[in-house]
Amino acid sequence: xxxxxxxxxxxxxxxxxxxxxxxxxxxxxxxxxxxxxxxxxxxxxxxxxxxxxxxxxxxxxxxxxxxxxxxxxxxxxxxxxxxxxxxxxxxxxxxxxxxxxxxxxxxxxxxxxxxxxxxxxxxxxxxxxxxxxxxxxxxxxxxxxxxxxxxxxxxxxxxxxxxxxxxxxxxxxxxxxxxxxxxxxxxxxxxxxxxxxxxxxxxxxxxxxxxxxxxxxxxxxxxxxxxxxxxxxxxxxxxxxxxxxxx
Numbered sequence: 121x122x123x124x125x126x127x128x129x130x131x132x133x134x135x136x137x138x139x140x141x142x143x144x145x146x147x148x149x150x151x152x153x154x155x156x157x158x159x160x161x162x163x164x165x166x167x168x169x170x171x172x173x174x175x176x177x178x179x180x181x182x183x184x185x186x187x188x189x190x191x192x193x194x195x196x197x198x199x200x201x202x203x204x205x206x207x208x209x210x211x212x213x214x215x216x217x218x219x220x221x222x223x224x225x226x227x228x229x230x231x232x233x234x235x236x237x238x239x240x241x242x243x244x245x246x247x248x249x250x251x252x253x254x255x256x257x258x259x260x261x262x263x264x265x266x267x268x269x270x271x272x273x274x275x276x277x278x279x280x281x282x283x284x285x286x287x288x289x290x291x292x293x294x295x296x297x298x299x300x301x302x303x304x305x306x307x308x309x310x311x312x313x314x315x316x317x318x319x320x321x322x323x324x325x326x327x328x329x330x331x332x333x334x335x336x337x338x339x340x341x342x343x344x345x346x347x348x349x350x351x352x353x354x355x356x357x358x359x360x361x362x363x364x365x366x367x
Contacts (some may be wrong), residue, residue: 129225195230196273
């Protein structure tokens with residue numbers, strides 16, 4: 121992977137984001153802050169779950185959710201517009217840039233957006249619950265979460281045939297994960313086949329890792345490995361899809 125190729129692709133998207141940073145932060149924080157006040161501070165103020173207050177329990181889940189949405193949209197929506205509206209993505213396919221550099225360059229803007237959004241929300245959440253442990257495992261889990269959903273966003277944008285396809289993908293894949301991946305409830309409350317199905321969702325493992333690291337609970341190393349596998353799976357699928365498009 122050419123280092124300068126990677127930076128060149130990422131730099132253009134970073135410059136666009138820098139000009140819109142204030143507007144981006146305002147719009148990206150609306151949903152997680154509403155979730156925080158509605159579920160954590162409102163409905164769950166007097167509830168305890170897994171040895172912690174519901175507010176402490178739900179904040180890591182909302183961080184995982186914020187990272188998912190911001191990373192996916194940051195990488196996928198931008199690439200979708202470049203491919204299908206501006207047609208500028210075709211220019212990258214004509215220059216001698218490796219497929220790996222191109223996928224990484226387009227995905228890293230999603231990672232950057234996901235981290236910015238998650239850290240901004242965390243700063244707000246710490247005002248309400250300043251008891252979190254922000255150690256290395258928390259930060260690594262957050263970066264891996266952003267990576268996995270950024271590559272998923274790139275993959276979805278490469279497969280999309282229209283702008284509506286991205287909305288359909290979000291409705292069928294991201295929206296169910298928002299409410300079913302252990303973001304707002306404990307998986308110990310679910311049994312049977314449904315519980316097994318929830319463990320198929322990448323956001324489930326992100327929520328488990330971030331929650332355990334933030335609350336100093338036993339860390340779920342199996343979920344950590346699963347997140348890594350999702351990163352490589354979405355990366356490999358994106359590279360394979362891009363090579364098909366380039367042929």
